[in-house]
Amino acid sequence: MKKIQETLKFSIFEVFEKMFYIFLEPLDEENIGYDMEAGIRFDGCLKGEIRILLSKDMAENMIQNMLGLEKDEITSQIIEDCTKEAANMICGNFLGKYDSTKVFNLSIPTFVQGRSIRPVPKILKDKISESGEMNITDIATDEKDWCMDFGSDGGRVAVIIDTKGSV
Amino acid sequence: MSFNVLIVDDSISMRAVIKKIILISGFKMGQCVEAANGKEALKALEDNWMDVIVSDINMPEMNGFELLQSLKEDDFLKHIPVILISTEGSKERMRDAFNLGAKGFIKKPFTPEAVKQILCEVIGESNEEDTGDTEVFDF
Numbered sequence: 001m002k003k004i005q006e007t008l009k010f011s012i013f014e015v016f017e018k019m020f021y022i023f024l025e026p027l028d029e030e031n032i033g034y035d036m037e038a039g040i041r042f043d044g045c046l047k048g049e050i051r052i053l054l055s056k057d058m059a060e061n062m063i064q065n066m067l068g069l070e071k072d073e074i075t076s077q078i079i080e081d082c083t084k085e086a087a088n089m090i091c092g093n094f095l096g097k098y099d100s101t102k103v104f105n106l107s108i109p110t111f112v113q114g115r116s117i118r119p120v121p122k123i124l125k126d127k128i129s130e131s132g133e134m135n136i137t138d139i140a141t142d143e144k145d146w147c148m149d150f151g152s153d154g155g156r157v158a159v160i161i162d163t164k165g166s167v
Numbered sequence: 168m169s170f171n172v173l174i175v176d177d178s179i180s181m182r183a184v185i186k187k188i189i190l191i192s193g194f195k196m197g198q199c200v201e202a203a204n205g206k207e208a209l210k211a212l213e214d215n216w217m218d219v220i221v222s223d224i225n226m227p228e229m230n231g232f233e234l235l236q237s238l239k240e241d242d243f244l245k246h247i248p249v250i251l252i253s254t255e256g257s258k259e260r261m262r263d264a265f266n267l268g269a270k271g272f273i274k275k276p277f278t279p280e281a282v283k284q285i286l287c288e289v290i291g292e293s294n295e296e297d298t299g300d301t302e303v304f305d306f
Contacts (some may be wrong), residue, residue, distance in 0.1 A: 014276060015276045018276035018277065018278055019184075019275070019276040019277075063180070066180065066184055067180060067183050067184065067187070068187070077179070078179065078180060081178050081179050081180045082178075082180045084178070085178045085180055085181055088178075088225065088254055088275075089254050089275045089276050091254065092225075092253065092254020092255050092256070092275065093254055093256075093274075093275070093276065095255075095257075096254070096255070096256040096257060096274070099257075100256065100257050100258055101257065101258055101259070102257060102259075103255075103257050103259045103260055104255070104257070106225050106254070106255065108177075108225070108227055
């Protein structure tokens with residue numbers, strides 16, 4: 001699981017920096033609220049789902065940076081599209097780094113917002129040590145979920161990976 | 168000489184980004200047509216001559232590989248260079264893409280420079296406009 005976590009973190013940072021010009025920092029807060037969610041399933045030598053949860057201001061920030069739009073030009077359609085594309089890029093980037101010799105099949109991303117957002121499962125999270133370095137919490141060998149919250153000046157994002165059923 | 172480009176991606180944001188990168192990279196772009204999947208792309212090609220196609224792989228209705236296959240089977244369209252652009256960057260996927268006739272492959276996430284470089288390789292640097300040394304692009 002540690003390889004999955006480290007690889008996924010690297011992919012999250014890379015996608016946000018290259019595509020959205022946003023530099024994320026891990027957050028160590030509980031019960032953070034989010035406004036929308038995109039999910040994408042993957043299948044191959046590793047199976048599961050990645051979910052991206054965003055606050056509205058993070059989604060708007062991403063769109064403004066990527067497309068150069070003003071805030072009043074951002075429509076709900078663009079927010080949905082951009083959130084789904086972020087999930088697609090993080091998932092594809094992660095799987096390519098996880099094993100570039102294997103082919104993975106990705107689903108078409110889904111999008112929900114408001115009350116339709118699925119609850120974040122009760123799972124172990126990364127904790128930040130006093131020195132500011134990331135520590136991976138001890139995780140039971142059968143633990144297949146992982147979640148981490150990130151923030152920047154422009155909002156918050158959480159990424160959840162569920163690899164239940166992986167081979 | 169300007170070139171016509173067909174951008175195929177189910178994401179409107181990604182189509183807008185690719186179009187913007189082509190414009191800020193200084194290429195002389197003529198017509199830019201957008202399509203949300205392979206089927207729409209083939210329909211667009213009935214009415215428009217394109218010099219290059221930039222296509223995503225993972226799309227509903229008809230994906231990028233199926234589009235490549237359809238183009239390859241068409242004597243009129245098979246010579247149009249296709250650049251695939253995708254999050255799926257496994258070596259096998261890339262080999263499949265080139266075997267099907269793709270001329271370039273861009274992995275997402277990408278930088279504007281990476282897109283420009285592949286476009287230069289595929290359509291030639293002669294299509295680049297002299298944008299001057301001091302122009303600043305709002306990207």
